[in-house]
Every structure is written in C-alpha cells, then in structure tokens.
Amino acid sequence: MKVKLALLVAALQVLVLAFMGGQREWIMRTGTPLTLRTAPVDPNDPMRGAYVRLDYEISTVPAALCRGETAKWTKTSDYREQQKLRDRVVYAAVGVSAYGLAELKSLSDTEPVSGPFLRGRVVSADTNGVHVRYGIEALFMNKEAARRMEAMRNEKAGAPMDVTVAVGSSGIAVLKNTAWEPLGITFAIDRPPQRQPRTPGQQWQPQVLTGLTVTLHNYGDKDLAIVNLPEAKSFRLVPNTRFAGNHYTCAGEKSADVPTPTADDIIVLKPGAKHDVHLDLTQPQWWIADTRKPDSEPIPLQKVPQADGWSTSFRLEYAPPTADTVRGLPHADLIRHAPLRSRAFNANQGVD
C-alpha cells in the first residue's frame, strides 16, 4: 500500500512538471503571435539564474483604458483598498497596430469575448491607472548572455526591444523571441552656462528646461530613412503615464498642424549614422497645460511651478508619417513608421 501510494505521488510530481512544460510548449506552437515593445533591465534570481527584466509598454494601463471593475480600482485612493488589489487577475485586450506592434485596447477583470487578450495580475493600482504583470517579464539566460545583453543596451542606447510572444486561448503568454529595433532615440538637455555657487542662506533653485537636442541613431546593418518635418513636427511630447502624479499634458499638439512631407524631409541614415534635431521648448508648439485647471493657459516647461517640477514628466515621441503619406517619395521604402519614444525627463531637467 505504502509503495503504491509513493508511486502515485511520484507520478503526480512528474505530471505537474509535464503539465507546466506541456502547456507552455503547446501555447508556443499554437498560440496567436504578438509583438510587444519593451525596454530591458537585468537582475538575478537565485532559483532560476540570471535574467533580463522586460518592462512592456502595455504593462502601464492608463485609467482611461480600464473597464468594468478595473475602472473602479482607479477611482480609489485608499491605500488599504489598493493593497487588496495586488495580484488580482486581469485581462488586457490587445489589437495589432499598422506597424505590427501589439496595442492595448482595454483592461478588464473579465475575459474579453473576442480578439486576442493577455492574462495578467495587478502589480499596483492608483488614480493614474493600473500596473500589470503578464508573467512574461523575465527573459532567462546565462550570466554571460545577460552581460552581453546589458552591454548591447548601452551600445544601442534609445533603441527599444521588440518581444514576440505566443498567446493561448486563456490569455497565457509565452515568450518566443526578442529583437532590437534598428532605430534608437536619445536626447541631450541644453545646459545653461555654469551657475554661480549658492551663497549661504540662498534657496536652491532647480535648473529649468528650455531645449533638447534629439538624436536618431541607425543601429542596424542596413540603410534606413527618417522623416524630419520642418519645425521638428516629427516629434511630440507625450506625458509619462508611468509616473504617478503628473498633472500636465501637451497643449501644443494639433494633428492638423503636421505638414505633408516632401523629399527634402527624408534623411537616409547609413548603418551607424545618426541625425540631430534641436527642439526649442520655449516655443508654443511645446507648451503644456495643467489638467487640474481646464481653463488655465498653456505654459512652457520652464514655467512649471516648482512644486510640480519633478512630477511633470514627459517623453519625446518620434512619430514619422504613415506609409500612405510618403508614398512615391524617394527612399520611402527605407522609412520605419512605428513611433519611437525616448526616456522620460521632467521640468527640472531630471532624466529617468
């Protein structure tokens, strides 16, 4: 009897392992493929070794995309209630953009009736939105490979990583492949001349942000083209939704203002080449507005009140024209149309 029971338990242990591996293998082979955009960091796990932590764009869900119960979660600011939400199962409905990247459509506590969706768990929820973990945030590899990945992140500064996952019918996602985007975006903040040292008793004043020099890099091994519209109209400011407490949005953005590209606006970047564009953030095109005061006038970033300076966080987005808009222009086939976002920065010149 003892032996039979022991055999049964041993068989159950093997079955648990077989189910774990088999389910993932099945999803990997038959699941819906999706490409997600991410940026990696690299910690270490004592049980599973070195891994690269993947932080997906769809992991941060703004309150506007929350549906059902999840919408209610973003309305509470009670810490105890927010703690109770940790690890609750949620479902992220996704669509595929024109550039082949997965885009978040909505987040709900119930399974969507149609379309691909990912099952995740709540990391945190507040009035800005919900931070979700999809179970695909770790890419395990040996230490040397993780180091190479880290080195590559520095070599390809500003280039996001695209991750291909297979998604099963229950929303479980399995990580399949990773690939670096060939186009990267970095920026340098305009630094004013060295300030005089503070005299005793003088209050500290943060440095204000007046301009940026954006650089687009071709990290790939083939030529690619970028579109630099007049007055830097290929770029826009995007509020950093990952940072709770940002109450400002870009007021200068109007889609009708974007001019039609011409052949002169298209710049071909050879492998390893880069192109700089200077943005004067004091111009009205880059002004921002306080969402707490709908009637307030837009202000430039350097006029943001000191109390809001650190939390007023934005990213720069390089948003090239669509394929239809540039059709027929020289080198149009070399243009990458997917938008590209920079690291975040704030009104006090702080960079993430």
Next chain:
Amino acid sequence: MQSHIRWLMAEIDRWKAEGVVSPEQADRLRHRYEQPPKETVPWGLLVFATAGAIVIGLGVILLFAYNWDEIPKFGKLALIFAAVIGAHAGGIRLLAREGWQPKLGEALTALGTMFYGAGIWLVAQIYNIDEHYPNGFLFWALGALAMAWAIRSTANGLLAAVLLAIWGCTEAFDFHTPEFWSVMLVAGGLLPLAWQQRSALLLAATLAAIQLLLAVNVVNWGGGAHAFTASLAWAVLLVAAARVTDADRPDFADGAGVMTFFGFGAFLVCAYMLSFHRAADGLLDWARQYGPRPALAHAFSWSLFALSLAGWLLIARRSLLQRAMEVRREEWLLPIALLYCFGIAFLNQRGWGNFVSWSFNLMLLGFAAMWMWRGCQESRLRPTVLGSLLLSAVVLARYFDLFQSLASRGLAFIILGGIFIAEAMYYRKMRQTKGGAA
C-alpha cells in the same frame, strides 16, 4: 543501551573480577538491569542521507540556474524528468526492503522531491515564466507533503515544513497577501504526521514553521499587536499540550520536550518584548490596529486564546481537583499572563504603556526567581542557569532604557552580582544537604 546501564554493566564485570560480588550475584545484578536490545531507528543514516539528498537537490537547482546554453531545452527537460523518476524509483524500491534500507529509500525520495522542485524552477526558466513565484514553492511543498504522508517520511515532512514556511513568508512579505492556508496547511498537514510518527525532529520543524507563519500573517492581517496576542496564546497552548502529553503519552516524552521548548521560547520572547514601553504601547493599541484583514487576526488570536484557556482549565481540573498530574508552580504564571495580556489588550487604554511594561518585567522577574529557587531546591543546574540567564537579560536590557544615571545602573549590577553569589552559596548548601558534590 543507555549510557548509564552500559556503565553499570562494566562496573559489575569489575566487581566480579575483584571479588566484590560473587559470579551468581553478578549474574543476578546483570539480569536485573540488562535491557533487551531495542529495534532502533538508524538516525545517523537517516539524518546524513537526508541532508545529503537536500544538498544534492540544491546543487542541481543552482546548476540548472546557470542556464547552460549548450544543452537544448528538451535535453534539460529530459534530464530533470529522468532525475525525478530515477530518484523516486530507487527510493520506492528500497522502501519495500528490510533493515536499514528503507531509511536510505526515504532519503532518496527526499532527493526525488528536491529534483521535483528543481524541475519547477527549470520549466519556469526554459519557458521564461514569471508569474506569481510563491506558487512554485507551494506546488513544491504540496509534492513534499504528499510524499511525506504516502511513505510516512520525516525527511519529506521536514522539506514540506520549510517550503510551506517560505511560501507563506514570500506571500506576506513580497505580495502583502498573507495566506491563511499557510498556517493551516502546516498545522493540519504536518502536526498529525509528526504525532503519528512520534518524530520530535519533525515536530520541532513544524512548530517553528507555525510560529513563524503565525507571527508574519497576523502582523500583516491586523498589525503588530496581534503578533503578541496570537504568539502568546500559542505559546501558552503549547505548554499546556506538553503537560498533557507528558501525562498521557509517555511514549512521546521527546515531543513534550519540544513543545515545552517552543512554548516557553515564544512566551519569553513575547513577554521580554512587552517589557519595553514601545511594544507595550503597541499592545494597548490592539483594538485600533489596522491591516487588510483585522477580523482574521482577531479570529486567530481569540481561537488560540480559547484553546489555551481550555487546555489550562483541563490541567487545573486534573492537577488541583483530581491530583492526577503535577504542574510546576511557576507554570501557573502562563495562563495568568495570558488572561492579563488579553485583558489589557481588550481594555484598549492608551497611556498605560509604562504600567504594562512594568508588569511584564515583574512577570519575567517572577519566572527568573522561581526557576532559580526551584533549581537550588532540587539541586538541578538547568532551571538554576535558565533563571539566572533570564534575570541577567532583564537587568541588562534595562541598562539602556530604565535607569537615568550611571549610579543607578551600577547599583543594579551590584545587586545582580550579589544575587548570583547568594544563589551560588544556596545551591552549594542544598547540594551538600542532598549528598551531592558541591
């Protein structure tokens, strides 16, 4: 054979050789004290083989954690499946044999369970699974628990106790979701096994896991004060259980010893912490403590309180009314302290912090004095030393927060030293009275 019997047998041989006793008398003495050989568990084999199995398992986990690029994923999976099946098959084969081999078989099944755990993390690594990681420990622990019951295995039970404790702690610390089931699984899944197997080792691991999970969970459910009330009630319940076990189950005297150790250990730690003003203030904020599930924290504290009280009422009936069991005088302080602690917490009077910390100081001093007195009276070193250590701990702790000046601190140390010298003299006197070496 026990060591003192072995010594006596050697002495009888010497007496016979020296002519102190006749050969017939020697035979009669030998017959009187000789014990029939008992079938003993090969503890050395069990302990070292199990430790070896666990260390090998940990090594395999770390080896796979290196993430060998050279081995394809199906190769890694095949390796781990073969390891799980091989270890379990070998272990189960030995279980069916006679003699010492089943113990080696038990160690091999523990190795199989370690490989099973390694398999869980390996599959997670191969498929980049980054879901709720405490679930990995839970599934591993359930595998160990099932194997422990299937073959009545102490080794697998120990593994289950450790893994369930890790599961409960990671849920509470990393996810702020303390699991009610972590305490219940350890208590319900392992206590009966330890009792049935009369395994003091497994009982010790289980009680340690319960104490840890109890404190961690109630703190997360309802705030720090509940850690004191629940742990204190648990401690008093354990000592009651130890006394009943002593009286009714003499075949598990080791278990009673383990319960006494953990019961007194938890009680003294709680009482010692409550002898400080800050912790006492926290206890007085018991009703106002908040956490995500204060009702559950209260439920745990009150259920353990009720069980402890019931246990001590039973002991009181049997020892005071029926005179059927004996309880040491100082142990009656435990239920009194429990009633006092819950009463104070329930009264919810902020501002009594000093009074509460003083009363717990007095309680500890009472224990110390009674242990020292009994130790001297009975000429037993253990209670004497325990009482002295407790007294030193109370006085040394007060060095930091009680006395205002070096003069009062100095006086306290002089009094403590004087008490120790008086204790030494009294101990010597009592030892001489009883005819022992001074």
